[in-house]
Amino acid sequence: METQTATQALTLSGLTKTFTGLGDTVHAVRGIDLSIPSGQIMALLGPNGAGKTTTVDMILGLSTPTSGEVEVLGLKPKQAVLGGRLSAVLQTGGLLRDLTVRETVTVIAAMHEVPERVNEVMERARLTGIAKRKIAKCSGGEQQRVKFALALLPNPDVLILDEPTAGMDVMARRDFWASMREDAGTGRTIIFATHYLEEAQSFAERTVLMRQGQIIADGATSELRSLISGRHVTATLPDAQAVAAAEASDPNVSIVERNGLRVQFSCQDSDRLAARLLGELGAFDLEISAPSLEDAFIQLTKDPS
Structure with missing residues (x-):
């Protein structure tokens, strides 16, 4: 992972996203301002329809803001992705079922031109023991770990996680977050959306709450409870x-x-x-x-x- 020169890992300025169709207008994101420093683990929480997924899509360059700007390490999102500075583990997107776990990681490593990182990311994602297993035979939690390994291949500075431990058992979730803490200690910034509130409480230094496309609370996770009397x-x-x-x-x-x-x-x-x-x-x-x-x-x- 490269040494970061930008003051902030991620900056959202006046970010909005509006969808229009069939005579109806939906304001999915309504003016978000957010700065996240390097090395921070931040949880993004909110009920369904709060705008979390739309915000993540704009951070990754998968969707263009209606107005406002996104900067990742001082770069536009697509530049950050292409340069291997920004990576993600998403719930959407499938894996090739007939390939083994190692074959899957090896193929994607070749695309990134980093074949030397295969063993490292396999160990990081706790996949060595199931390296010969076909994806079709992997559980949902194991497939999430494969996606995690793929996201680590470019050695990104910023890692976005969308429900990263879905399908994992308690021990697997604990191992996963222990690994995440180690990564954050090296300067990697981790932003995750989760419906496991105990994960945010246990592993996020900072929590951002969204409702109806807006940020309604932002602070240290340990202090967020004091916002209600x-x-x-x-x-x-x-x-x-x-x-x-x-x-x-x-x-x-x-x-x-x-x-x-x-x-x-x-x-x-x-x-x-x-x-x-x-x-x-x-x-x-x-x-x-x-x-x-x-x-x-x-x-x-x-x-x-």
């Missing part, structure tokens, strides 16, 4: 009357989840609620926690209407 208090209550009394005691207290007499409350003042649950209502086994990334995701991306 309140705390969760979970306790076991002695009877249904106590549950009702706890919720009725304060307009800022609401039940988030209930399993019998085990109840999770959302509240503004967790100390006050905890004191009342334990002292007045006879609750026990009480826990207080901050909102999770999933809580932030649900609250921040829900339709404002």
Whole structure:
């Protein structure tokens, strides 16, 4: 991987994308400004229709912005791709089913004129043990690892991942992200879209939330939960009357989840609620926690209407 001279790995400026057809206009992306420094692992989250895929397509040069600009290491997207500086692992796009895993990597390595990198990327993607297996016999998770190996062949500075661990089991996902951390440590910038919120919480230094084509939250993943107020208090209550009394005691207290007499409350003042649950209502086994990334995701991306 070449030493990066650009200040930012990726810069989006005033980015918009509008689709028109059959008399209908869809504003898929509505003016995005975003800068991502080299070596950062960033998660891109949002509900279906938020504009994530359209944004990724414009970053990769697969779609032309209606307005605004995309720069990857100071280059236009297509220049970055052709120069091997930008690569991607996408859900779309198939592999040749009759080739083996090694044959697949070898063919693409020849196209990039980097045959010497075959063994390295095979090991990086944990494919050595299934090198002779035909693609048709590979699981969905194994095929994702093959795509990952292919994306690594040009030794890119910026790597885009679209649901990279789809189909992988828990251990495979853990190994994959351990590898990603190593790559980011060498200066590679990694941007990934995922529906596994725990992956963003565990592996992304930064999380960007999109809704209706706009960025609605952008910050360190560890701090994103603070964007929504309140705390969760979970306790076991002695009877249904106590549950009702706890919720009725304060307009800022609401039940988030209930399993019998085990109840999770959302509240503004967790100390006050905890004191009342334990002292007045006879609750026990009480826990207080901050909102999770999933809580932030649900609250921040829900339709404002």
